[in-house]
Amino acid sequence: MASTATFGLKDASLVQTQGFIDGKWVDAHEGGTIKVSNPATEEELGAVPEMGLTETKQAIDAAARAFKTWGKTTAKHRHDILLRFHALMQEHQDDLARIITLENGKPLAEAKGENAYSASFLEWFAEEAVRTYGEVIPSPFANLRNVVVKQPIVSCYLVGE
Template identity: 55%
Template sequence: MPLTLKDPSLLRSSCYIDGEWVAADAGATITVTNPATGETVGTVPKMGQAETRRAIEAANAAWPAWRSLTAGARSKILRRWFELLLEHQDDLAVLMTSEQGKSLTEAKGEIGYAASFIEWFA
């Protein structure tokens, strides 16, 4: 059974590194299987050391710009992240349920719980 999401753009088969959605350098992927049904949910890139290094370097390079923001500006960004998590909570719960095999209720609760930490730090 294919995933049904209100916002299908939430299901990605690439990784976000340095402002871009990218595949693994070697093009290799890993199949994601729903443990409850055995069905294929999708694929993700099989990233290696080079991609990991680039992701760490990109995060490190972004740090000065983040650090230079005022507390209020950082708070707005975190607050928006919190709002987006809640806005897409149902779809994210479907994705978590499909990937991990947990109940939809548990997945939705986990997203709300995680979002509460972002709200706290905002």
């Protein structure tokens, strides 16, 4: 198995071998792991936890708890966090592209493009975060107004294989 030193990364801390749930790095509850290999060389790069139903429920519960505070933060605060994430992706773009190349076998130039494209979404949503003003929509009734208020409403989850 390759060590992170052989990956040629400037910042080896970008490679994590645990899942992140409720603000902590954790192993799988049942201890299982999934090997990660370089598809180009079949070299084993490492292993990640094989998370299951228990960890999924923990992550969903943690996200629901976090949302209660996140939804009450200011638009400016959410903007700043997303922009910081964008800046970190830019700062570590070479290492992130290298990791993508190792895990997926993509050419380095394509991996750099993927990272830049992904980071652009963070920048776009950061800018949208401060555009939370509402609208007044004409009503068919003279004594009523329709008011649209934009606000965070729910956490979203993505589960894949």
